[in-house]
Amino acid sequence: MSCPFLSSAQQEKTAIGEAHAKVTYPGQLQLASLLNSQNLLTYQPGNTPVHDEHLFIVTHQAFELWFKQIIFELNSIREIFDKKLVEDSALPVACERLDRITKIFNVLIAQFEVISTMAPQEFGELRPSLGDSSGYQSCQYRLLEVKLGVRDDLRIKYADQSYQDSFEGTELESLKTSQKESSLFDAIDQWLARTPGLEVDGFNFIGKFKDALERMIEDGEDKKTEELNTGYTTQETPSPLRERFDSVFNETKHKELVHKGSRRFSYKAFQGALMIFHYRHEPQFHYPHLLLTSLIDIDQKMAQWRHYHANMVQKMIGNLAGTGGSSGYMYLRSLCSDRYKVFLDLANLSSYYIPMKYMPQL
Amino acid sequence: MSCPFLSSAQQEKTAIGEAHAKVTYPGQLQLASLLNSQNLLTYQPGNTPVHDEHLFIVTHQAFELWFKQIIFELNSIREIFDKKLVEDSALPVACERLDRITKIFNVLIAQFEVISTMAPQEFGELRPSLGDSSGYQSCQYRLLEVKLGVRDDLRIKYADQSYQDSFEGTELESLKTSQKESSLFDAIDQWLARTPGLEVDGFNFIGKFKDALERMIEDGEDKKTEELNTGYTTQETPSPLRERFDSVFNETKHKELVHKGSRRFSYKAFQGALMIFHYRHEPQFHYPHLLLTSLIDIDQKMAQWRHYHANMVQKMIGNLAGTGGSSGYMYLRSLCSDRYKVFLDLANLSSYYIPMKYMPQL
Amino acid sequence: MSCPFLSSAQQEKTAIGEAHAKVTYPGQLQLASLLNSQNLLTYQPGNTPVHDEHLFIVTHQAFELWFKQIIFELNSIREIFDKKLVEDSALPVACERLDRITKIFNVLIAQFEVISTMAPQEFGELRPSLGDSSGYQSCQYRLLEVKLGVRDDLRIKYADQSYQDSFEGTELESLKTSQKESSLFDAIDQWLARTPGLEVDGFNFIGKFKDALERMIEDGEDKKTEELNTGYTTQETPSPLRERFDSVFNETKHKELVHKGSRRFSYKAFQGALMIFHYRHEPQFHYPHLLLTSLIDIDQKMAQWRHYHANMVQKMIGNLAGTGGSSGYMYLRSLCSDRYKVFLDLANLSSYYIPMKYMPQL
C-alpha cells in the first residue's frame, strides 16, 4: 500500500530503504529535531525574555501534532466510506477511529487548561513579539474542517475575508485539493442514502414511517405533545405533530432547510439516518447506529473545543481583536454555532423519534 | 457558631442532642433515605419500564447534591467578603473554596459525559412520563446564580416569563431572600473599591495609570497596537489606545457600559481590579490577584457547564422545546452568553494591560 | 416486568398507584429528603464546626448514589449474560452499559480531585467526630465488587478479618445473597465457553491455534521473540514461545494458574476469549470483541479509582491507620493489585497474540 499521507520526503527515504538501521527511541521519534524546534522569540539579545513563551510554543506544537493525527484518522475513515460497497467489517474500525478522535479532543481540551495557566499579563508582554502570527494560519486546522465537511457557505467570515486568504503556496494547494475531494460528510451522506429498506418498492421506510405518525396522532399524542413542548394546549394548530414532521415527508421543505443550512443531508440520506435511528436494535443496524452516535460525539467535542478556545482567548486578551488582525473572542465565540456542526442532522433526529410501539417490525 | 445553612429540621435535631449515638457510615450519610429516593416513574404497573430512567434520576440527584455543596461554599465566601474589614488570612481560605467550586464543576461536566450515554430513543420513551417536570424548576440552581450575582436585567427570558414564575412557597421565599442579600459579586465589588492605592490624594492609581498610557503612546505603541489588532495601519483614528482606554478614565463612559451590561463593577471597584492586575507581583496583591483569577475560572467553568448542558439537550431532543414548556436547546445555548458571566470585567482586564515598563513603582 | 431492584417500600408505593399525581422536578427527585440528609456532626452545640465536614458528607453521598447506579447497570448486564442463549441484539446494549460504568468511574475519579481540596488539617479536626464510621462499611461498594466477581480467596485481608465482619442485618444478607448469585464474571465465563468454533470436532480453534504457533516457530520467531523480550539471545531455552504458550495448550497448567489466582477463566472460556481476540474482524465477533475491551476498561478504571483513593487517604492521614480500625493508605494501596482485576485474563490475552499471517481463515 502506498501511503498518500506521507510527505514526499518521507516517501523517498523509505524508497531508499533503511530497514537495517537499528531502531532507537530517540531515532524513531526524531527527537533531535522535535526537541530543537522551540525557537523562543523573546529569548533574544535585547529582549527581556517572557517565561511563558515556552509554554505558548509547546502547547501550539502539541495542538498541531494532534491535528496531524486527527487528519490521518479522518483520511482513513473517509477512505472506508468513499466506496460503492462498504464492507461490514469496516464499520467497527471506523467507529474505533472516530472514538479515538473524540478522545484526542479530550486531550486538546485538557491542553486549554494548561495554556490557561499563562497569566494574561505574561501574554501581554509576549504579544508584541508575535507580530502577524495567528492561530488563524493553522493550515491543518482548516484541513481538518474541510475533510470533516464544514460547509463553505456556512462559515462565519471575519472582515469579509475567506479563511483561504491566509494561505499560499503548498498550504493553499493542499486546502484546495481537500475541497475537491469527498469530505467525511459527503461519503457518509452517500452511504446513508443506500441504507437497505429505503426502497419505495421494498420495505418503503418513509411510507411506513408516515403510517406510524398517523397511528400516533390517532392515539391522541398530538395533544400530549403540544402540552409537553409548550406547557399548555391550544386549538390553534390542527396537528403540531404533522407540522413538525412536515420536512420529513415533503422533499421540497427538506431542500429549503438544506438551503438555509439548518439541515445538511440529502433527502435520501436523511431517511437512512432516520431508519437506522429507529431500528437500532436490529442486528444489521447495530454498528451503523454506533457510527451515527460517534459522529454526533465528534461534532459536540469540536463545539466544546471551540468554546474552550474562545474562553481561553477571552482570558488572555479580553475583548481585543486577535493577533494578525484575526479572531478575537467575539469572533471565536460566534464559531460555537451550529453552522459548524457537520452532522447536525444526526443530533436533530431525536426531534423525529416515534415511539417503537407505533413502528412496524422490520 | 450557629449555622444559617442548616434546615430548621436539622437545627432542632442537633438541639436535642444525639452526641452519644454511635456514629456509623450508613448513619452519618443517611444512606437509608438517600438510597431509597430513586422513585422510578416508568417502573409502575402498566408502564413498560425505561431502563435509563434510573440514570436520569441519579444524575439529577448528583447535580443537586453538588449544587448544595457549591451554595454552602458560596455562602461562606460571601460571608468572608461581606465585611468592612477582610482579614488577610481570609483570602487564602476564599481562594481554596473558589478553587473547590471550580473542581466541583469539573465533576458536573463529567456527569454530562455520563448522562449523554443515554440513548435519545430511551429519553423519547421516558419523556412523556416526565410531565411538567423540568430542570427549569431547580431552585438550588437559581440560588446559585443569585448568590453568585447574575444580574436580573441581563437574564435571557423564556416566553417572557421570569425564572421566578416556576417557584412558589418556601422555594420562592428562599429565592427572594437571596436576592435581597449581598451576592458574591456585591461583596467583591465593595472589597475591590477599598483597594489601598486608589486614593486620589494618596498613590492615586488612576492618575498614574493615565500617565503610563501617555508614556506608552509617546513611545509609538499606538501604531503598533493598531497593526496588531487590525492587521493594518490607518491614519483615521487619532489614537486607538486613547480611545480603547476611554472608559477607564471617563466615569460617564464607564457607567454607560455598566448600564448596557458590558461592564459590571462600580467605577472604583474596576480601578481596584485594574491596580491588582498590574501590581500582582507586589506581596500585598499576591492573594488578591489569585482571587481575581479564581473568579474568572468560576465564570468560565460555569459557561462550559452551560455549553455541555445545551449540547446534551440537543442530543436528547434535537430542536424541540424542553419539558414543562421550557428550555430547549436554542434557549440553553443562548445562556452561554457573556450576560451570565458575573465577573466579566475581570476577564476583560487584559484589554487594558499596560506593560510594566511604563508603570511606576508602587 | 417486576423490578427486582426496587426496595419493597417502593414496590408498595407503586402498587398503590400515584399515576395521577402531578410530576414535578423536586418531587420526582425527592429533593426534600435528599437535600435534608446532610447531618453535620461537628455543627452541634459545644463543637467548633469544621467547615469541610459538609464537603466530606456530600462527596461520600455522591459516591453512594453512583454506586447505586453502577449496581443497577451491573444487575442488568448480568441478567443479559446469565442465560443459555444470549441474543445478538443484547450485546450492543451490554457494551453501552459497560461503557456507561466506565464513564461513571471518570466522575468518581473527578470527585477525588474535589475531596482532595480538603486540607488534611481540617480532616484532622474532623476525624475524632467520625468515631467508628469508615468507608470500609460501604455495603454498596462490597456489592459492586461481589456482583462484578472479585474472588473471595484473592481479597487482601485487613487484620485477618473478612470484609463481611463489618456488616450485619439486611446489609449482611444482601451481601450473602449476591455471593450466591452468578457474578458478571461467572455469566461471562459461561458465555465465552460456548463461543462457536471451539468444538474439537468442528473448527477446533485450539488445535488450529497450536498449528499456528508451530508455523510461527518454524518461521524463526522464537529467536526474535526472545531478543525482543529479553534484549539478548541465548541457547538455553529450547523454545521460549512454546514455553510461553504452554498454559494455553495444557489444561493442567491452566488450572494451576487459576488455583494461584494468576488466571481466572475456565479453560474453555479462556479459549473462547482467545478466539474472539484473534478473529475480532469477523462480523460475528465484532461485538463480542468490543465487549471484551469494555470489560478490560472497567477493571482498569476501578484500579485507577483505587489508586486515587489510596493517594487521597495518604494526603489526609499520611501513614496512620484509617478510622474504625480500618484501611489506611498502605492497605488501600495493596488493593491496587491484580488480585482485584476480575477480567485479568482479558488484559493478558495480548501475551498470546499470534500474528494473523499464521492464523487460518475462519
Added chain:
Amino acid sequence: MSCPFLSSAQQEKTAIGEAHAKVTYPGQLQLASLLNSQNLLTYQPGNTPVHDEHLFIVTHQAFELWFKQIIFELNSIREIFDKKLVEDSALPVACERLDRITKIFNVLIAQFEVISTMAPQEFGELRPSLGDSSGYQSCQYRLLEVKLGVRDDLRIKYADQSYQDSFEGTELESLKTSQKESSLFDAIDQWLARTPGLEVDGFNFIGKFKDALERMIEDGEDKKTEELNTGYTTQETPSPLRERFDSVFNETKHKELVHKGSRRFSYKAFQGALMIFHYRHEPQFHYPHLLLTSLIDIDQKMAQWRHYHANMVQKMIGNLAGTGGSSGYMYLRSLCSDRYKVFLDLANLSSYYIPMKYMPQL
C-alpha cells in the same frame, strides 16, 4: 539573561539575530520540521503498514514535547529556591508553575486514554518493527526524575541495571550534569531548613511542639487515638501518641528513617515543614503552605501517571517483558511505589498533626 535551556544551535541562531524576519504561525512553530517528523517504520516497501503506528509515534512525541515543558518549568523553580534568600514575590510564581506541571500531567494522563484505543493486536503487529526501541530510553523522562529529586538508591532496578546504562553521549552527559546539580528536592530542603521560628533560642518550634503533644496526652487523647486507629483499646503501649511522634523529636530515629528511605528531608527541613503545616493560617506561611500542597500534588499526579502507564502497557502486552528487554507491566507497576514520591514527607505530615487548640500562638 542568557537562557541555559536553549540548545547551542538556538543560541547561535539568536546571536546572529533574525529580529527583522516576519513572524508567521508555521514559522514560529517550526511546523515544517515538526510535521515531517513522523517516520513510520511499517510504511515501507515490503511491510504491511500498521495503521496505529502513526498514533504510536504522535503520542510519544506529544509526551516528549510536554516533558520538555515540564523540565523548563522545573529548571525555573529550582532556580527560585536554589538561593540563600528566596524573595517573597517568588513564591506565588513557583506555585503557579508547579500547578502548571500538575495540569500538564492531566494532559499526559488524557494521552493514555488515547493511546489505549490502540488495539493490542495492532500493537502485536507493530511490535517486531520496534526492535530495541523502548520508552526506557527517554532521556527527558530521566532528567525530569533527577531534577525533581528521585533518590538514586531508592530506584527499583530492572535486571540489575542502572537506568543510566541506556544512555550514552550527550544524553548521558546531560543526566550526569543534572545529578550533580541541586534537585528541586535539595533546594526545597534547604529552604525549609531556614523556616523562621525553628531557632532553638528563638520561638523554638520543636520545643513548643513537644509541649503541645504533652498537653494532648494529658487531655486523654492517647486512649482516643488508639481506639480511632486500631478499633480497640489496650493497656500494652504506654503511650501510642508518644511512640508515633518519636521520630519527630529524636534526630537519630529520624535519620534511621531517612536511611531506610521512608523519610526524605533533613531533620531541620522536616521541622520547617511541620511548622508551616500547623501555622498555615499565619500570613507569612500562606504561600509556603500552598507550595507544600503543590509539591504533594505533583508527586501524586506522577504516581497516577505511572499507574496509567502500567495499565496501558498491561493492555498492550499482558505480562510479557517490554521491548528492548525493558520494563514490562510488573516492573512498571512496581514503580507506583512510594519510593518514587520525592516529597513523601509532606503527604505524611498529616500523621503528625496536633489540633490547634494544643498549639501556642506564633
